[in-house]
Amino acid sequence: MKRCFIFSDRDGTINKDENYYLGSDPEWRAQVEFLPGVVEGIKTINALLQSFFYILTNQSGVALTGGQLDNLNLERMHEVNKFIISELIRMGAQVDGYYACPYVDSNYATAAAQKGQVVDTQFIVDGHADIKPATGMIEKALAAAQAVKGDSEIFVIGDRANDVQMALNIGGTGILVQSPKTKELGDVEKVQAMSGKVFIASDFLTAANYIKKSFNLK
């Protein structure tokens, strides 16, 4: 039987994303709010035979500096991920691990500078394997689980077109869930234009049920 690896984006997919660069505010724990259907959806995924669930997140806020953003360093990035996972586990939703990437590329840095943001140059890396839609974080998770791509079923859930593209880039299925950012940035249309295994869901639970249905068909 194939093993099923389900990867989920974090901000805007698991927890509410209000452009606050989670971890930068000293009271960041109070900003962690799980989106509707997430806990139940992860439990649905956990119940699938041979399934593994990971969170994959690009944390560009680590690369940004100035004011409260200085609080969001690598250590804080890991602290936030561990806190989110411990809260999910406390509610009965199991998470097998997470991978987080603090790097941005020079296009991001240029756009950030135009918005008046300051980027710490040590975090600017073009072509970094862990910047979505590149698949480095998925490959790391598969390698750690001693899984082989062809022998595994791969799904990615996320609120941005880049999350869906990452799934397609590794030969998996991409599932878009819709956050305010998805709509604001026109990502529904971008995903509709993609060719490959994609599904557009209204929320995380719908995404999880889609995976359950697809997996049962195998």
Ligand SMILES: [Mg+2]
């Ligand atoms: Mg997101």
